[in-house]
Every structure is written in C-alpha cells, then in structure tokens.
Amino acid sequence: xxxxxxxxxxxxxxxxxxxxxxxxxxxxxxxxxxxxxxxxxxxxxxxxxxxxxxxxxxxxxxxxxxxxxxxxxxxxxxxxxxxxxxxxxxxxxxxxxxxxxxxxxxxxxxxxxxxxxxxxxxxxxxxxxxxxxxxxxxxxxxxxxxxxxxxxxxxxxxx
Amino acid sequence: xxxxxxxxxxxxxxxxxxxxxxxxxxxxxxxxxxxxxxxxxxxxxxxxxxxxxxxxxxxxxxxxxxxxxxxxxxxxxxxxxxxxxxxxxxxxxxxxxxxxxxxxxxxxxxxxxxxxxxxxxxxxxxxxxxxxxxxxxxxxxxxxxxxxxxxxxxxxxxxxxxxxxxxxxxxxxxxxxxxxxxxxxxxxxxxxxxxxx
Numbered sequence: 001x002x003x004x005x006x007x008x009x010x011x012x013x014x015x016x017x018x019x020x021x022x023x024x025x026x027x028x029x030x031x032x033x034x035x036x037x038x039x040x041x042x043x044x045x046x047x048x049x050x051x052x053x054x055x056x057x058x059x060x061x062x063x064x065x066x067x068x069x070x071x072x073x074x075x076x077x078x079x080x081x082x083x084x085x086x087x088x089x090x091x092x093x094x095x096x097x098x099x100x101x102x103x104x105x106x107x108x109x110x111x112x113x114x115x116x117x118x119x120x121x122x123x124x125x126x127x128x129x130x131x132x133x134x135x136x137x138x139x140x141x142x143x144x145x146x147x148x149x150x151x152x153x154x155x156x157x158x159x
Numbered sequence: 160x161x162x163x164x165x166x167x168x169x170x171x172x173x174x175x176x177x178x179x180x181x182x183x184x185x186x187x188x189x190x191x192x193x194x195x196x197x198x199x200x201x202x203x204x205x206x207x208x209x210x211x212x213x214x215x216x217x218x219x220x221x222x223x224x225x226x227x228x229x230x231x232x233x234x235x236x237x238x239x240x241x242x243x244x245x246x247x248x249x250x251x252x253x254x255x256x257x258x259x260x261x262x263x264x265x266x267x268x269x270x271x272x273x274x275x276x277x278x279x280x281x282x283x284x285x286x287x288x289x290x291x292x293x294x295x296x297x298x299x300x301x302x303x304x305x306x307x308x309x310x311x312x313x314x315x316x317x318x319x320x321x322x323x324x325x326x327x328x329x330x331x332x333x334x335x336x337x338x339x340x341x342x343x344x345x346x347x348x349x350x351x352x353x354x355x356x
Contacts, residue, residue, distance in 0.1 A: 002225065003233040004225070004228060004233070005189070005224045005228040005233060005236075006228075006233055006234055006235050006236060007224070007235055007236050007237050010174055010177065014173070014174065018166050018169065019166065031169070031173060034173055035177060035180065038177050039177065039180055039181065039184065042177075042186050042234055043186055045233055045234060046232065046233055046234065
C-alpha cells in the first residue's frame with residue numbers, strides 16, 4: 001500500500017478533527033488544537049505504518065494537543081478586559097452546542113468527542129482517557145443523555 | 160449522534176495556515192499548486208531546493224502527486240504561496256514577456272542519460288527547434304535518438320525545460336507529454352514573440 005500525499009489526509013480528515021477539537025476544547029482554542037494536531041501528524045507521517053487507521057491516529061494526536069492547548073491557555077490566562085482578541089462569528093458555528101458540551105464533566109466530553117465525533121472505538125477511547133472500555137461507554141452514554149436534556153436540537157440533527 | 164456543523168470555511172483558513180507553518184518549520188517537503196495557462200491547468204510542485212515537477216492535466220495531477228509522495232516524500236501540501244515565483248515567471252512566459260526561466264530547479268527525479276538530455280534542453284534558444292538527433296548529439300550520445308525521445312517524454316519539468324523545442328527531423332512537431340496541441344501552442348507562441356521582437 002502506498003502512502004498518500006499528506007494533503008489528502010488533511011482533506012479527508014480535517015473536518016472530523018476540527019469537530020473533535022471544538023467539542024473537547026471549545027470553539028476558540030479548537031483552531032490551535034487543530035493546527036498543532038496536523039503539524040505533529042505531518043512531522044510523524046513518513047513513519048506511520050501504511051496500514052494504520054489514519055483517523056484514529058489523528059484523534060489520538062488531537063487528544064494530546066487538546067490537553068497542551070488547555071494547559072497553555074490556563075497558564076496564559078489574561079484579565080477579562082483584554083479578551084476580545086478573537087471575535088467569533090456566530091454564523092456557521094453552533095455556540096449552544098459548544099456551551100452544552102463545555103458543561104459536561106471533562107471525561108464525558110472527551111469520550112463523546114472521541115467516540116461519537118472522532119469515530120474511535122471504546123477500547124481506543126479508554127486507552128486515551130484512562131479506565132476501561134465499559135467505563136468509557138458508560139461515560140459516553142451519560143454525556144449523550146445530558147446533552148439530550150441541555151441541547152434538545154441534537155435529536156433534530158440526527159439522521 | 161451525527162450532528163455536523165458546517166466547518167468548510169474554517170477548514171480552508173486552517174489549511175492555508177497549516178501550509179505556512181509547515182514551511183516555516185521545515186516540514187513541507189513538497190509544496191504544490193495549480194495554475195491556469197494557455198495549455199490547460201498546470202500542476203507545479205517544489206521542494207525546498209527548487210521546482211521539482213510541472214505536469215499537464217492530461218498527465219493526471221492526482222497520479223503525479225501520488226508519485227511525488229513516493230519518489231520525494233509523503234509530506235506533500237497544497238501551498239500556493241510557495242510557488243508564487245514560478246507562477247509569475249510562467250505568466251510572463253505565456254504573455255510573451257519572458258524567453259528564459261530563472262528559477263531554482265530540483266532535478267532529483269532525473270538520473271543518468273535522461274538528466275543529460277533534459278539539462279541540455281535550454282541550449283535550444285527560444286523560438287528555435289532542434290531534432291531528436293541533434294539533441295542526442297548535444298547530450299553526447301549521437302546514436303541514442305530514441306532515448307532522447309523517451310527523455311523528453313518523461314521530462315519532469317516541461318515548459319520550464321523546453322522539451323517542446325525538440326521536434327522530428329522532418330520538421331513536424333512530434334509527440335508531447337502535454338499532447339501535440341499543447342506543443343503547437345508553445346511553438347507558435349515562441350515563433351510569434353520571436354518575430355515581433
């Protein structure tokens with residue numbers, strides 16, 4: 001099997017990784033997490049086995065980069081008065097969904113993002129966030145149950 | 160749960176940003192873009208050393224990128240800004256304002272006799288042609304006429320290294336990687352500009 005040009009990896013998986021990043025760190029820090037994820041992936045890409053599950057590999061990197069971004073943001077926390085550096089356009093971004101996700105406990109939010117948005121099996125999710133696959137499944141199910149309450153539109157979006 | 164917000168605008172912006180950062184961190188082994196031209200869309204690809212590939216649409220740009228990923232490096236990204244100088248010189252060439260290219264070239268796809276032939280292509284002056292036999296002589300192997308044909312057909316840098324100026328000894332254009340119509344277009348362009356000058 002030949003290795004695809006990396007551009008195709010970005011085109012094929014960029015949207016999924018962005019959704020995962022937004023769900024885990026929120027829409028503001030998601031751009032940084034996405035960029036750091038693909039930069040790290042580009043660096044490691046020549047050594048990736050050609051039969052690897054590329055999307056699972058990217059979600060795994062995104063998990064580590066999301067943690068870095070959150071830590072960095074915490075270190076660089078600035079007084080609120082200085083904030084409007086980046087203003088988010090409301091259009092095309094469902095801020096209610098991010099708010100609902102942000103309200104979940106960290107582990108539930110991660111598990112929902114990696115399994116439901118990133119397509120990672122529960123075994124792999126458990127390897128990332130700790131605990132067993134069964135615990136990850138329970139956390140995801142609790143998270144989705146909460147989202148159904150706090151963000152009713154989620155059921156309308158299901159296809 | 161299949162909630163899918165639209166992310167395409169943001170992705171375009173993030174992809175452009177990724178290409179810039181990848182280049183800054185020396186992770187961009189192959190940068191590419193496409194440009195429109197009178198001979199159809201051209202794929203341009205470069206390494207940090209210089210222009211490594213020019214390809215016509217009939218050569219299948221996807222296949223060319225896949226080959227570059229194998230022959231050069233899989234770290235391939237669309238990065239138009241990295242090829243601004245190439246695009247500008249090609250524009251000038253097609254507008255008749257440039258008769259020679261002044262670009263760093265990366266000849267890593269070329270070896271042996273093919274490399275000798277291709278490197279002698281700029282010896283044929285703008286607006287002029289040479290036969291395959293004359294090229295064989297220039298490359299130092301007068302009897303290797305067929306091999307010259309192969310070298311021209313497989314030239315990784317057509318237009319910039321002018322294999323279109325190599326024609327059959329009876330004066331007809333002969334074959335071309337970009338199709339014979341493209342070869343005629345280039346020869347006509349150079350003849351008209353040459354006459355006007």
